[in-house]
Amino acid sequence: MLKIGRVIYDQIVAHARRDHPDEACGIVAGPEESDDPRRFVPMVNAARSPTFFQFDPTEQLRVWRELDDNDEVPVVIYHSHTATEAYPSRTDISLAAEPGAHYVLVSTRESGHVDGAAGRSEEAPPEFRSFRIVEGVVTEEEVEVI
């Protein structure tokens, strides 16, 4: 199960909406072994794409070094899907390299932007789901917002 604070949950959703229609991505860091996502770190999507994301390699090195210095790990790795459901794609699964992380997917396909004709609203509840991805196997887990 992923337990995540309301403020951080809202920050992830806001980031996904802000970058819509491009995919948004980032991490939530927490102390090693704590399984407690505490520090929200939005990342640049170097791909700037509606269908793909990639952390900027230089920014990733800087952030990963901060994690090392703080004895933190990426407890959550999140990204958004902007036209499909909040479920890991084949690409997501094949590239997942942090077996200890909670992979959070947010879909903005219904809630990304205001579009009256399509009945969309910024107030629509987001699809926010969490998964473990270990050696190609995806396991969904409950999300508890605390």
Place this chain on the structure above:
Amino acid sequence: MAVEVRIPTILRTYTAGAKAVDGDGQTLAEVIESVENGHPGIKDRLVEDGDLRRFINIYVNDEDVRFVGGLTAPVSDGDTIVILPAVAGGQ
């Protein structure tokens, strides 16, 4: 030319859990070969068809090697090499 090579979690199965191993060489390719000698199999996770794998980032002293020659990037005694799998995906 001894260098430190920092290993990401997902590749530590090749290094018996070690977070860093020693490497040797004057280019990144030579360092990877030297690490492969002690930790067979790791090279295949980094290199494909003679080139760096697309979703592996390697840095020599904080410089992304893609900007300094890729596998031919020069390496000097005392350098630190960091390997990080890219965080990427797509729908």
